[in-house]
Amino acid sequence: xxxxxxxxxxxxxxxxxxxxxxxxxxxxxxxxxxxxxxxxxxxxxxxxxxxxxxxxxxxxxxxxxxxxxxxxxxxxxxxxxxxxxxxxxxxxxxxxxxxxxxxxxxxxxxxxxxxxxxxxxxxxxxxxxxxxxxxxxxxxxxxxxxxxxxxxxxxxxxxxxxxxxxxxxxxxxxxxxxxxxxxxxxxxxxxxxxxxxxxxxxxxxxxxxxxxxxxxxxxxxxxxxxxxxxxxxxxxxxxxxxxxxxxxxxxxxxxxxxxxxxxxxxxxxxxxxxxxxxxxxxxxxxxxxxxxxxxxxxxxxxxxxxxxxxxxxxxxxxxxxxxxxxxxxxxxxxxxxxxxxxxxxxxxxxxxxxxxxxxxxxxxxxxxxxxxxxxxxxxxxxxxxxxxxxxxxxxxxxxxxxxxxxxxxxxxxxxxxxxx
Amino acid sequence: xxxxxxxxxxxxxxxxxxxxxxxxxxxxxxxxxxxxxxxxxxxxxxxxxxxxxxxxxxxxxxxxxxxxxxxxxxxxxxxxxxxxxxxxxxxxxxxxxxxxxxxxxxxxxxxxxxxxxxxxxxxxxxxxxxxxxxxxxxxxxxxxxxxxxxxxxxxxxxxxxxxxxxxxxxxxxxxxxxxxxxxxxxxxxxxxxxxxxxxxxxxxxxxxxxxxxxxxxxxxxxxxxxxxxxxxxxxxxxxxxxxxxxxxxxxxxxxxxxxxxxxxxxxxxxxxxxxxxxxxxxxxxxxxxxxxxxxxxxxxxxxxxxxxxxxxxxxxxxxxxxxxxxxxxxxxxxxxxxxxxxxxxxxxxxxxxxxxxxxxxxxxxxxxxxxxxxxxxxxxxxxxxxxxxxxxxxxxxxxxxxxxxxxxxxxxxxxxxxxx
Numbered sequence: 001x002x003x004x005x006x007x008x009x010x011x012x013x014x015x016x017x018x019x020x021x022x023x024x025x026x027x028x029x030x031x032x033x034x035x036x037x038x039x040x041x042x043x044x045x046x047x048x049x050x051x052x053x054x055x056x057x058x059x060x061x062x063x064x065x066x067x068x069x070x071x072x073x074x075x076x077x078x079x080x081x082x083x084x085x086x087x088x089x090x091x092x093x094x095x096x097x098x099x100x101x102x103x104x105x106x107x108x109x110x111x112x113x114x115x116x117x118x119x120x121x122x123x124x125x126x127x128x129x130x131x132x133x134x135x136x137x138x139x140x141x142x143x144x145x146x147x148x149x150x151x152x153x154x155x156x157x158x159x160x161x162x163x164x165x166x167x168x169x170x171x172x173x174x175x176x177x178x179x180x181x182x183x184x185x186x187x188x189x190x191x192x193x194x195x196x197x198x199x200x201x202x203x204x205x206x207x208x209x210x211x212x213x214x215x216x217x218x219x220x221x222x223x224x225x226x227x228x229x230x231x232x233x234x235x236x237x238x239x240x241x242x243x244x245x246x247x248x249x250x251x252x253x254x255x256x257x258x259x260x261x262x263x264x265x266x267x268x269x270x271x272x273x274x275x276x277x278x279x280x281x282x283x284x285x286x287x288x289x290x291x292x293x294x295x296x297x298x299x300x301x302x303x304x305x306x307x308x309x310x311x312x313x314x315x316x317x318x319x320x321x322x323x324x325x326x327x328x329x330x331x332x333x334x335x336x337x338x339x340x341x342x343x344x345x346x347x348x349x350x351x352x353x354x355x356x357x358x359x360x361x362x363x364x365x366x367x368x369x370x371x372x373x374x375x376x377x378x379x380x381x382x383x384x385x386x387x388x389x390x391x392x393x394x395x396x397x398x399x400x401x402x403x404x405x406x407x408x409x410x411x412x413x414x415x416x417x418x419x420x
Numbered sequence: 421x422x423x424x425x426x427x428x429x430x431x432x433x434x435x436x437x438x439x440x441x442x443x444x445x446x447x448x449x450x451x452x453x454x455x456x457x458x459x460x461x462x463x464x465x466x467x468x469x470x471x472x473x474x475x476x477x478x479x480x481x482x483x484x485x486x487x488x489x490x491x492x493x494x495x496x497x498x499x500x501x502x503x504x505x506x507x508x509x510x511x512x513x514x515x516x517x518x519x520x521x522x523x524x525x526x527x528x529x530x531x532x533x534x535x536x537x538x539x540x541x542x543x544x545x546x547x548x549x550x551x552x553x554x555x556x557x558x559x560x561x562x563x564x565x566x567x568x569x570x571x572x573x574x575x576x577x578x579x580x581x582x583x584x585x586x587x588x589x590x591x592x593x594x595x596x597x598x599x600x601x602x603x604x605x606x607x608x609x610x611x612x613x614x615x616x617x618x619x620x621x622x623x624x625x626x627x628x629x630x631x632x633x634x635x636x637x638x639x640x641x642x643x644x645x646x647x648x649x650x651x652x653x654x655x656x657x658x659x660x661x662x663x664x665x666x667x668x669x670x671x672x673x674x675x676x677x678x679x680x681x682x683x684x685x686x687x688x689x690x691x692x693x694x695x696x697x698x699x700x701x702x703x704x705x706x707x708x709x710x711x712x713x714x715x716x717x718x719x720x721x722x723x724x725x726x727x728x729x730x731x732x733x734x735x736x737x738x739x740x741x742x743x744x745x746x747x748x749x750x751x752x753x754x755x756x757x758x759x760x761x762x763x764x765x766x767x768x769x770x771x772x773x774x775x776x777x778x779x780x781x782x783x784x785x786x787x788x789x790x791x792x793x794x795x796x797x798x799x800x801x802x803x804x805x806x807x808x809x810x811x812x813x814x815x816x817x818x819x820x821x822x823x824x825x826x827x828x829x830x831x832x833x834x835x836x837x838x839x840x
Contacts, residue, residue, distance in 0.1 A: 001611075039564055039833045058476040058830045065608035066831070075611075078564040078833070095568050129834055144459060144498040148515050188485035191421075191495075394814055410478040411486070413459045413498070414549055 002073055006031045007336060010091050010100035012081050012269070014041050014064045017301035017321030018106035022074055024329030030336075032074040033098060035091065039063055039078045042129060043386055045318070046395075048169065050132035051259075052176035053140065053184075053411040057129050059395045060386070081107070083272040086294055102296050102332050105283075106325065107270060109302035109316055112263030112280060119164075122242035123258035126169055133414070135259060139177065140413045142256060147189055152196070153254075159197045160255035162245055164237050165262030166203030167210070168353040171220055173259055174201040175355040178227040183357075184411070199228065200253065202235040204262070209361065211315060211351050216361040219370045223355040237262075264316055266303040278305040278313065287343035289328045298332065300324035308346050319349050354378045357403065422493055426451045427756060430511050430520035432501050432689070434461050434484045437721035437741030438526035442494055444749030450756075452494040453518060455511065459483055459498050462549060463806055465738070466815075468589065470552035471679075472596035473560065473604075473831040477549050479815045480806070501527070503692040506714055522716050522752050525703075526745065527690060529722035529736055532683030532700060539584075542662035543678035546589055553834070555679060559597065560833045562676060567609055572616070573674075579617045580675035582665055584657050585682030586623030587630070588773040591640055593679055594621040595776040598647040603777075604831070619648065620673065622655040624682070629781065631735060631771050636781040639790045643775040657682075684736055686723040698725040698733065707763035709748045715755060720744035728766050739769050774798045777823065 007030050011018045014036035022034050043060040050057055064076050079093035084105070090097040111125030124138070125131045139161065146158040163174040178199050186194060201208075201224060207217040208224075208231070221231050237258070239246040245253045266281040275291055276284040282305035283291070289304065291297040301321030308314045324344055331341040352362035352374065360374035369377060379399070386392045427450050431438050434456035442454050463480040470477055484496050499513035504525070510517040531545030544558065545551045559581065566578040583594040598619050606614060621628075621644060627637040628644075628651070641651050657678070659666040665673045686701040695711055696704045702725035703711070709724065711717040721741030728734045744764055751761040772782035772794065780794035789797060799819070806812045 039560065039831070056476050056478040057834065058832055061832050063608065063831045069607055077568055078561070079568070095565075129832075133834075140459065141498070145515075148497055148499070187489055188483065394817060397814060397817070411459070411483045412478055412481050412549075414477065414553075 002031045002075065004031065006073070007101040008033065008099065009102045009104065009332065010035060010098055011104045011106060012036075012091060013106035013108050013267075013301075014038070014076075015044070015106060015108045015301065015321065016318040017108070017325045018104070019064075019067065020322045020325035021104050021106060021300065021329050022068060022071065024326055025332070026071045026073065028073075028329075028333050030073065030102070030332075032071075033077055033100075034064065034068070034074060035077050035079050035081060035093065035098065036064060037078070037080045038129075039065070039076075040129075041067060044127070045382060046386075047126055047129070047132045048173045048176055050129065050410075051126060051135035051139075051173060052180045053136050054176065054180075055395055055398050056410045057133060059398065061129055081269050084269065084297075086273065086291075086297065089296070100296075102335075103298070104325075104328055104332070105270070105297065105299045105303055106301050106321065107267035107303045108321075109264040109280075110267050111260060112265035113260060114263055116237070116239070119237065119240045119258060119260055122240050123164075123260045125260055126173060127264070136410070137413050138257060139180075140411055143185055143189060143192075144413070146196075147191065156196050156198070157243070157254040158256060160200070160253065161198070161257045161259070162200045162202060162253060162255050163259045163261060164202045165260065166201060166205070166208035166231075166233075167261060168351075169261030170201055170203070170259075171208055171224065171353050171355060173261055174199055174229045175224060175227055175359070178224075178229050179356045182228070188411070197228075198230065200230045200232060202232050202237060202247070204234065204236040206233045209353050211317075212353065212361055212363055213368055216363065216368055216370060220353065220355060220361050223359050223370075227356060264302065270299075270303050280316070282313070282316075288331050288341040289324055289344055290331070290341070295335065298328040300328050306344065314346055317351070320346060323347060352378050352381070422451045422495065424451065426493070427521040428453065428519065429522045429524065429752065430455060430518055431524045431526060432456075432511060433526035433528050433687075433721075434458070434496075435464070435526060435528045435721065435741065436738040437528070437745045438524070439484075439487065440742045440745035441524050441526060441720065441749050442488060442491065444746055445752070446491045446493065448493075448749075448753050450493065450522070450752075452491075453497055453520075454484065454488070454494060455497050455499050455501060455513065455518065456484060457498070457500045458549075459485070459496075460549075461487060464547070465802060466806075467546055467549070467552045468593045468596055470549065470830075471546060471555035471559075471593060472600045473556050474596065474600075475815055475818050476830045477553060479818065481549055501689050504689065504717075506693060506711075506717065509716070520716075522755075523718070524745075524748055524752070525690070525717065525719045525723055526721050526741065527687035527723045528741075529684040529700075530687050531680060532685035533680060534683055536657070536659070539657065539660045539678060539680055542660050543584075543680050545680055546593060547684070556830070557833050558677060559600075560831055563605055563609060563612075564833070566616075567611065576616050576618070577663070577674040578676060580620070580673065581618070581677045581679070582620045582622060582673060582675050583679045583681060584622045585680065586621060586625070586628035586651075586653075587681060588771075589681030590621055590623070590679075591628055591644065591773050591775060593681055594619055594649045595644060595647055595774070595779070598644075598649050599776045602648070608831070617648075618650065620650045620652060622652050622657060622667070624654065624656040626653045629773050631737075632773070632781055632783055633788055636783065636788055636790060640773065640775060640781050643779050643790075647776060684722065690719075690723050700736070702733070708751050708761040709744055709764055710751070710761070718748040718752065720748050726764065734766055737771070740766060743767060772798050772801070 040061040046060045079095040083092040113120040149155045236248040302316040327344045350364040354360040360378040362369045362374040460481040466480045499515040503512040533540040562578045569575045656668040722736040747764045770784040774780040780798040782789040782794040
């Protein structure tokens, strides 16, 4: 049993940051309650593979209780956080209020539709497991409907897939849809005319993967073109009614499918702090990751706004969240002991994006890679990080199978279908 | 391309019967359209393992198009059949009417709640993939809620799981829930008091697994008791409001969970034929599996009513459906050639049910097995039958993992939660 007299640390969010923070406090004289709305940790970097029927949901989602089973000073609670009450020091959730002595907010991010409600309603985000299975069900049922559709215009509309946003999410998703269609579905639908299929990647700016060097952005666009993805620069989406996308400038693209990878923002609970927020709702923190005027509250990861050495806000990526988790946990312990706190310094491990079979772009430190070499790096890095040995093995088998046989395992349509 | 002048065979249902019939017609001078509401074949015998978080949905569901990719005279259509128009020789579906020269109805079965609407509304069937994931989500979130519930009565209600029906579905489900809880969840929820958990198996008659010899029924009940499943005979459910089950005789059991394995019936489309129907909606067929007065229509599997050698209706099990598929396909070809049709004779391969780790009951011909030996037979038979090599391998890994580490891979709560 956990000693209830120990200081109580509540961690909100079982993502990369929250899990790491929980682990960092394992041997400390505190009791930890980890709160998440889901009972699983989601390996978000591979979400697009669930969306494109490459792997199954359980291969990238792992029960939190199983991950942290050996940590004796920790309790997990599945609950939806609704509000942080800084004055009363409680986290309010749908299953009751949780008093805390220390709070680590690792609430992560959510899709940012920038107020385009029509896209939020008819399009798909790609941040949650449900998003991913919705996309899978939708894309596959568009093909089923197209197979029975005599009218060529209706068929072309069903077979047009629009991905918005040239960041890693958009690039990976567009590349994976192209491979799903050209390598797998083309065999499932022998009567399908591949010329009727369109995959568009719309980017409002004039380059892709801006978190990578410009040369890799060029490489990415070239690879996508080779996969018959129409990459469109300066293309800003204005509206989508489920039948057609309208771009700024008036162009209209008939389609039932818009996948929105064009924006993220901090989780909406960050609005309840009443604290200073910057772009994308992120809450400004001290270099020690504490909330100004609330030294007992730490904010890490996507939800935190802190400038890096170049003066720009640190990116919303897993390595930032994980490194900040270590710093926040350390500072929390130092604070309990009355020691001086330390500022956060980000060690940038690099960045990458995969475009498909054998193709990726990656920067490690100052080294740039593209093509097969980058893809191997991508594969190893992601497999190493996947939580749980069994998942790693099963994912590896699925990938090996796909690789050898150009197949996709999980092309099941469950629930939500392609609508008019 | 398929020769459109060939006689058109429409097969309704991509279950064990429909798939086998489609394959049996592969080399025949016909064009085949296989219709199913789902794009996958479901390996129903392992559904209860999805419901109890043992394996993931895609391990028992395999895309029909992938299974039948090499069959050149076949087209697949994902559509919901709505009505058979025997006079016009069309199968009416939600995507349009399909004219046929020959029709093979392999529509399978669905849950039979025997008019108990309250149970249909608040309880769970176990016939579809959605049923299974609903049960998984529900059972796991009952545990999450119980972990946060201070009131012991409310907690006991959350932790009471009622399975109705002592056939293989009920037995397998109750046994698997017991193992999920005692071997896995007990570790996930260290504060859980196992004495607050109840699993009840309610059977209206006075024995279990009536399709097996009485001695194996006794063995099954004994094994379930050892797994702390309360087996209740003569217990008929009268009502369930989502909070409590009422039995005939007035007994009330507080619970949020009723899994209904007490009845199946032929798919509702069989009502649209206007043909003679027996118990469980099954449509009476000639020994040649043809519909009386409609020699061009064959009915097979769960949907067909035909007496076996003992004069009783053949059971609604996969071996009957698969053997009838062969006979129906043969008779269809004979009819085209003007040859005499042959009556169906069932070769009973035996029957089995698994009760859990190392424990099953099986009859092969006249031989009876129970315990570890029966379990090994069960394992081999099911692995052999699983469609698709990759699924078999992944399922084997999952099973081996569970077996060695007493773990369950797929304890994810997605979507539907445990409700009040």
